[in-house]
Amino acid sequence: MADSKAVEIGGRAGFVARGVIYVLVGVLAVRVAFSDSGGRQADRGGALAEIAGKPFGHVLLWLLGIALAGMALWRLSEAAFGQAGPDGRKPAKRAAAAARCVFYAFVSYSVLAYAVGEKGSGSGSTDKRTEDVTAKALNWPGGQWIVGAAGVAVACIGLWIAIRAAMRKFHKHLKMAEMSPRERRAVDFLGVFGGVARGVVFAAAGVFAVVAAVQHDPGKSKGMDNTLRSFTDTSAGPWLLVLVAVGLVAFGVFSWANARWRKV
Template sequence: MNTNVVSTSGRGTARRAANSKAVAAGARAGFVARGVIYLLVGLLALRIAFSDSGGKQADRGGAIAEIAEKPFGGVLLWVLGVALAGMALWRLSEAVFGQAGPDGDKPAKRAMAAGRAVFYGFVSYSVLSYAAGDKGSGSGSSDQQTADVTAKALEWPGGQWIVGTAGAVVVGAGLWIGVRAVMRKYHKHLKMSEMTKRVRRAVDFTGVFGGAIRGIVFATAGGFAVAAAVQHEPGRAKGMDDTLRSFAETPAGPWLLALIALGLAAFGMFSWANARWRKV
């Protein structure tokens, strides 16, 4: 038997499985789930901006806790966790077989897809663990977790350089996210020709505004990590919740945080647009 034929056939079967309707459905469900989380984080941040947070955290943990308090919240969390697992599976298939598009086989794109697969796998696990009864999973303070990780890292040999480099990478990622959103790079990933003119305007508004704000939040969080490294103070590093609250401490006060909150909510809506029109 020709082993090359068998190998080629096996790869073809695997690629077809990766491009199957099930994987595509998982990806679209994942975009819906991501949209829900960003929308809830935006709404929680908006409440914080006007001093009505009720002790809630404007981060993923706060969003999970918010869902859990609603009628059928446990069921919704299971659905959310499974949908995020679908997103992780889709990103994994991109890492193994390449993304849709002419340059989808580039090593850099595959590496990014692999990183996203790990991230969404972790988020899915934390949500499903919370739904299964582990209330400490997924709902913990992102601020405390960030401070704890930073403190441990600073104790390592060369810890300041490690934390500082990680922070700089996050700053760079935030700027990259924001610039690509403003340049509307997402157009190549969406079926723009299938949208009406009104829908395209709405998608561009949420994509540019939401993506730019998301990039700003990432870059700001990375900046705090760099400051923690330079000053050797773990407390300087901030999670999502404290990063968002920091915008209210600027001269613009709560109005800047409100703008950031609306941007995150807009990105949630943009994620829903991806669920409908993304090329997967």
């Protein structure tokens, strides 16, 4: 299964779908920065609503959902048989692949559910879902510690994503030798800029979860949309959000580069 052509095609299609979502989220975030969001949230739900509003939008949603299912299948094959590369069979690598499989399976399900009209599925507002989950968790015994620990974990994951991107760790996953010098420079820029921006968003969301735990206020926890909007509250005004938003677009394009050159 690990060497299956169908699994390879599924993985590459998944990178294309991931790129589409990140590009649209970045574009929506730019609109938010200049108060032209049209009432749409800058997250996965907003991206799906944007697609659904276009001609043949529901067909595109089905294609995205199926492509993301292909990504989940590829990650499952990595968990079962190991990743490409000399250390791909390590237990930690397989565990990470299994976690990504679950994540992409959920995203695929939410996209397909949206395509058939379940607007209250996992493709809805990340802010509302995040607040609801945080509120429930805070009412558990030791809930503040659980939410705080989860926030620290998400913030650390964000920093890990940003640092790995800055160190160009993605090189080992790509067929760099098949790229021209110009393509390598472009992929390097997109991978670093896009990866750091993505990591910053994760880290910021984690910090807000920690604040929600400390203040015992689920409203302080933020999904992607409100996390992005929070960048406009800094001294840089909307321009910091624009920078992060363009970075998310760059990560989307980097995902398309992965569809072409990823070692699958």
